Structures are given as C-alpha cells and as structure tokens.
Amino acid sequence: MAADIWTALFIALLAFFVGYEVISRVPVLLHTPLMSGSNFIHGIVLVGGIVALGLATNTAEEAIGFIAVVMGAMNVTGGYVVTERILAMFDRSKRPGAKP
Amino acid sequence: MTDWVSDTIDAVYVVAVLVFILGLKAMSSPVTARRGIVYAGVAMLIAVVVTFFSPGLSNFALIALGVAIGGLGGWYWARVVKMTAMPQMVAMFNGMGGGAAAAIAAVELLSTLSNQVTSGLSVAGAIIGSISIAGSMIAFLKLQGWLPSKAIVLPARQFVNIAVLIVGVGFGVSTLWTMNVVWLLPFFVLLLLYGVLLTLPIGGADMPVVIALFNALTGVAVALDGFALVNGPLGDAGYAMVIAGTLVGASGSLLTLLMAKAMNRSVGNVFFSAFGATEETGVAIKGSMKPIEATDVAAMMEYANQVIIAPGYGMAVAQAQGKVRELADLLESKGVAVKFAIHPVAGRMPGHMNVLLAEAGISYDKLFDRDEINAEFPNTDVVLVIGANDVVNPAAHRQGSPLFGMPILDVEQAKNVIVIKRGQGKGFAGIENDLFYRDNCHMLYGDAQAAVGKLVVALKQS
Numbered sequence: 001m002a003a004d005i006w007t008a009l010f011i012a013l014l015a016f017f018v019g020y021e022v023i024s025r026v027p028v029l030l031h032t033p034l035m036s037g038s039n040f041i042h043g044i045v046l047v048g049g050i051v052a053l054g055l056a057t058n059t060a061e062e063a064i065g066f067i068a069v070v071m072g073a074m075n076v077t078g079g080y081v082v083t084e085r086i087l088a089m090f091d092r093s094k095r096p097g098a099k100p
Numbered sequence: 101m102t103d104w105v106s107d108t109i110d111a112v113y114v115v116a117v118l119v120f121i122l123g124l125k126a127m128s129s130p131v132t133a134r135r136g137i138v139y140a141g142v143a144m145l146i147a148v149v150v151t152f153f154s155p156g157l158s159n160f161a162l163i164a165l166g167v168a169i170g171g172l173g174g175w176y177w178a179r180v181v182k183m184t185a186m187p188q189m190v191a192m193f194n195g196m197g198g199g200a201a202a203a204i205a206a207v208e209l210l211s212t213l214s215n216q217v218t219s220g221l222s223v224a225g226a227i228i229g230s231i232s233i234a235g236s237m238i239a240f241l242k243l244q245g246w247l248p249s250k251a252i253v254l255p256a257r258q259f260v261n262i263a264v265l266i267v268g269v270g271f272g273v274s275t276l277w278t279m280n281v282v283w284l285l286p287f288f289v290l291l292l293l294y295g296v297l298l299t300l301p302i303g304g305a306d307m308p309v310v311i312a313l314f315n316a317l318t319g320v321a322v323a324l325d326g327f328a329l330v331n332g333p334l335g336d337a338g339y340a341m342v343i344a345g346t347l348v349g350a351s352g353s354l355l356t357l358l359m360a361k362a363m364n365r366s367v368g369n370v371f372f373s374a375f376g377a378t379e380e381t382g383v384a385i386k387g388s389m390k391p392i393e394a395t396d397v398a399a400m401m402e403y404a405n406q407v408i409i410a411p412g413y414g415m416a417v418a419q420a421q422g423k424v425r426e427l428a429d430l431l432e433s434k435g436v437a438v439k440f441a442i443h444p445v446a447g448r449m450p451g452h453m454n455v456l457l458a459e460a461g462i463s464y465d466k467l468f469d470r471d472e473i474n475a476e477f478p479n480t481d482v483v484l485v486i487g488a489n490d491v492v493n494p495a496a497h498r499q500g501s502p503l504f505g506m507p508i509l510d511v512e513q514a515k516n517v518i519v520i521k522r523g524q525g526k527g528f529a530g531i532e533n534d535l536f537y538r539d540n541c542h543m544l545y546g547d548a549q550a551a552v553g554k555l556v557v558a559l560k561q562s
Contacts, residue, residue, distance in 0.1 A: 004330040005327060005330060007330070007339075008326065008327050008338065008339060009327075012323060015347050015350070016347075016349070017350070020350045022124050022125045022351070023350075025128055027128075027130075028450075028454065029130060029454045029467060030127055030130060030133060030454075031355065031358075031451030032186070032451035032452065032454065033127060034351065034355065034450075034451075035311065035312060035352070035449065035451075036186075036190050037127055037133075037140070038124065038315060038352060039190055039193055039348075040137070040140065041124070041140060041144075041348055042194075042315075042319045042322045042344060044144065044147065044340055044341055044344040045197050045200045045201050045325070045341065045345075046167070046200070047147060047341065048200075048204045048325050048338070048341050049200050050148070050151045050157070050163055051151065051154065052203075052204045052207040053159050054156075055211070055332070056211065060210060061207050061211055062159060064206050064210070065159075067199070067200075069163055070169050070173075071170060071197070071200035071203065072170065072196070072200035073167045073173075073174060074174035074196040075174070075196040076174070077171045077172075077174035077178065078174030078178040078189065078193035078196065079193045079194075080144070081174070081175055081179055082189050084141075086455055087133050087134040088134065089455065090130045090134070090458050091134055
C-alpha cells in the first residue's frame with residue numbers, strides 16, 4: 001500500500017527535473033503562453049474530479065465532487081482557449097501585415 | 101475484461117503525460133508553441149474521455165453535467181473576453197484548478213479517512229489548493245478592477261495572517277489526529293481566509309510574481325491529490341496527476357523565481373512586505389518635469405535614426421497597442437528603425453507586453469529583452485516610454501532607494517527620452533522617478549492611446 005506512494009514519489013522527483021529542464025530556456029516572449037499552457041496542464045485535475053465524484057457514495061461527497069468536476073472542467077477548457085488565443089497571435093503566417 | 105479496460109486507460113494516461121511534456125517543450129520556441137498546445141489539448145481530451153470508462157464509477161449523469169457546465173462556461177468565457185483581460189483570466193482559471201484540487205481532497209478525506217499518510221497528503225493538497233483558489237480570486241478581482249489594485253494593508257497584518265494559517269493547519273492536523281471530519285469545515289474556512297489575507301497586501305505591479313506562484317501552487321496541490329489517489333481503487337489517475345502537477349509545479353516555480361529576480365526582490369519580499377504601501381521621503385531631486393507637445397515629438401522622431409519604444413502597464417490600460425503599431429509602421433515607412441524594449445515584469449503577468457504587441461500585429465523579432473537592448477540606448481536618438489514607470493526609474497541605481505538593485509531599462513542614456521504619462525503621479529512603488537527630471541527627458545501628458553494617436557496624426561501631416 002505504502003509502496004504506491006513511494007513509487008509516486010520517485011515519479012514526482014523525475015517529473016520535477018523534467019519540468020525544470022524543459023522550460024529553463026523559454027524566452028520572455030513566451031512567458032505568458034508558458035504560464036497559461038501549464039495552467040491548462042494542471043487541468044488534469046478534472047480526471048481526479050471525475051474519479052472522486054464517480055466513487056462518491058453519499059450526498060455530501062457528491063456535492064463536493066460535483067464542484068470539483070465543474071471547477072476542473074473550467075480550468076481545462078478555459079486554460080486551453082486562453083493559451084490557444086495567445087499563441088494564435090504569435091503565428092506569423094496568419095497575421096495581416098506581418099513581415100514574411 | 102476489466103483488466104483489458106484498465107490497461108487501455110493506463111496506456112492512454114502514459115501517452116497523455118508524454119504529450120504534456122512534449123507540449124511544454126514546444127513552448128520554448130514561438131514557431132512550435134502553437135502545435136504544442138494543440139497536441140496537449142488532444143491528449144487531455146482523450147485522457148478525460150477514457151476516465152469515464154474506469155471500472156467501478158457511478159454518478160455518470162452528475163459527472164457529465166459538471167463537465168458540461170464547467171467546460172462550456174470556461175470555453176465561452178475564455179472566447180469572449182478581450183485580450184487585455186488575459187491576466188485576470190489566467191488568474192481565474194488557475195484558481196479553478198486550485199479549487200478543484202481542494203474539493204477533491206475534501207471528498208477523499210470524507211470518504212477514506214483512515215490512514216494518516218494518505219489522508220495527510222489530502223490535507224496538504226487541501227491546504228495548498230485552498231490558498232491557491234482564494235489567492236487567485238483576489239488577484240482576479242484586483243486585476244479586473246473590482247478591488248483596488250494597490251496594496252491593501254490591514255492592521256496587525258503579519259500577526260493575524262500567521263495566526264490564521266497556524267490555526268487553520270491545526271484544524272487539519274486535528275482531523276488526522278482524531279480521525280473525525282468535523283474539523284474539516286473550520287479547516288477549509290481558515291485556509292481560504294488565509295489565501296485572501298495573503299494576497300490583499302500585494303499591489304498590482306507585483307502580479308506577475310503572484311500569478312506565476314499561484315500557478316505553481318495549483319500544480320503542487322494537484323500532485324498532492326494524485327499522491328493521495330494512487331492508493332485508491334483507481335490509482336492510475338493519481339499517477340497522471342502526480343506527473344502533470346509536478347511538471348507545472350516545477351515550471352511555475354522557475355517562472356516565479358525569474359519574475360522576482362527581474363525585480364531584484366525575493367519571492368518572500370513580494371508576498372510579505374506590502375511593497376508600494378509606503379512612500380520614499382526625504383530625497384530631493386534636482387531639475388523639473390518639462391512638458392512637450394506632440395508635434396515636437398513627431399518632428400524629433402521623424403529625423404531620428406532609431407527609436408526605441410518602452411511600453412508598460414499604462415499602454416495596456418489605455419489599450420494603446422493598435423495605435424503603437426500604427427506609429428511604428430509610420431516611422432518605418434519614413435526610414436526610422438523602430439525597436440521595442442520589453443522589461444520582464446512590465447505589465448501585470450509574465451510576458452504581458454509581448455502578448456499585447458503581438459495582438460497589434462507587431463512582429464516578435466522587433467521585441468527585445470532588457471539584456472539585449474540595454475547596450476543600445478546610448479546610440480538611440482529617441483526613446484518613447486509609454487505608461488511605464490518603475491521599470492525605467494534610474495533610482496534603481498541609487499543606494500538607499502527602495503528600488504535599489506532592480507535591473508531596469510537604462511532609457512536615460514538615450515539622447516532624448518519622451519515619457520507618455522497621464523499625470524504627474526508616482527509609479528506603483530510610490531517612488532519619485534528621477535528620469536522625469538533629467539535634462540534629456542520630456543513629458544507628453546495624456547492617456548496613452550490619445551497621446552500616441554496625436555503623434556500618428558502629427559507624423560502623417562509632416
């Protein structure tokens with residue numbers, strides 16, 4: 001049982017270094033999309049919300065689980081759309097009047 | 101049968117996590133960034149869909165309803181909001197993630213309060229998630245202008261904040277100690293209150309650090325929830341949350357440190373000093389602030405070899421980016437080289453100026469970071485400062501100033517500096533700007549959009 005938590009800890013340790021290395025050279029230009037994009041990625045919390053609500057057995061758990069799902073879903077879609085909109089503006093090919 | 105389903109779900113989670121990493125990696129170049137978010141979006145969609153097929157789930161109608169409400173709401177809101185409102189949108193959606201993490205932790209504690217280790221992780225996730233949602237909402241309200249953006253300082257702030265945090269965490273520990281869920285209500289109330297109290301004394305110009313930090317905190321809260329879930333019946337969703345949450349925690353922390361470093365302040369100083377609530381006194385500055393007319397500025401720029409534009413929050417407030425683009429195009433058509441100097445913390449979120457200028461269609465190869473452009477100011481004829489203040493304040497070079505040591509744009513070294521500003525007020529830091537009194541500096545008073553508009557008109561007539 002506790003072994004699962006140790007496994008998760010090993011995974012988290014590696015994920016931390018991956019996260020750090022992967023974005024350590026991001027230019028200032030992309031700070032906003034990076035932040036917004038990582039904002040979208042923690043929207044994976046929706047999966048946890050679905051599991052929590054799906055396994056809920058009484059009204060209190062269902063009510064709070066429902067809140068988790070609504071908020072998680074907002075996080076996912078809102079985070080995605082905001083990031084997409086910001087990056088669309090950096091897309092040179094679709095911008096009128098930009099230098100080729 | 102069930103094994104086959106679980107294995108498929110696990111495989112999907114593995115692929116989703118891989119694509120998240122690749123998506124983040126793609127964020128390091130403007131050419132690949134858009135592809136990255138689209139791939140990550142598809143991976144997320146598939147991960148969410150397969151979770152529905154997890155064995156043992158019930159409440160499908162409620163889940164579908166929740167996903168529909170939150171999903172459509174978030175989608176619609178993020179679609180219709182103006183680009184200038186992006187900082188508060190990022191804060192809002194980040195808060196939603198923190199809130200979801202806190203709620204999941206609450207369900208975990210209600211349903212499986214049995215093991216101190218697992219429940220302890222849920223308590224930790226609840227603490228961080230609650231602080232993140234409450235703090236993000238305050239940041240949202242400040243950025244939206246529904247709360248004053250300057251530091252709101254309550255009496256005995258430090259003492260009250262620490263007391264609220266300690267007592268709140270104490271209720272969490274009581275929950276674990278007594279294995280009784282009655283403590284959860286005061287626990288959540290106090291932690292949410294702490295998030296509010298923590299964020300109220302932080303002024304608008306420090307928001308880039310705040311938003312980046314709350315983003316990291318939500319990531320950590322999600323990871324902690326994941327830790328608590330891996331022991332449960334559907335543990336593999338927990339692993340996905342651990343990885344994605346930790347990735348965000350790491351990248352968010354790095355960004356937070358970068359932002360704080362750009363102001364030469366520690367993250368602790370940003371959060372606990374109520375910076376900007378007090379004003380510097382007793383420093384006399386020689387010289388005077390000299391107003392100038394738009395037509396004179398236009399003439400000055402027309403005969404310049406190079407003009408550098410340094411935008412700040414004032415440009416965002418006045419939504420002047422379109423006019424700025426017009427001005428830059430006009431100058432270029434007259435053979436003047438135009439560049440943009442971007443300070444990392446100009447505006448209200450990391451990279452704020454870049455986004456606004458990109459929205460106006462200004463090519464990103466004309467935007468230069470502080471380190472890249474500082475050497476060019478001595479060879480520049482005209483620098484146009486649009487609604488920026490503290491990031492160009494040479495007081496940062498003066499010992500004893502609250503700004504001392506902050507890396508700034510050294511615009512004062514240019515031959516002429518024109519500052520577009522609404523009035524004679526001080527910057528966010530409450531510090532007089534020495535720059536405005538320099539001999540080579542002139543003030544063009546007015547709203548950024550109106551003032552740049554006047555420059556455009558004057559240039560067209562000449």
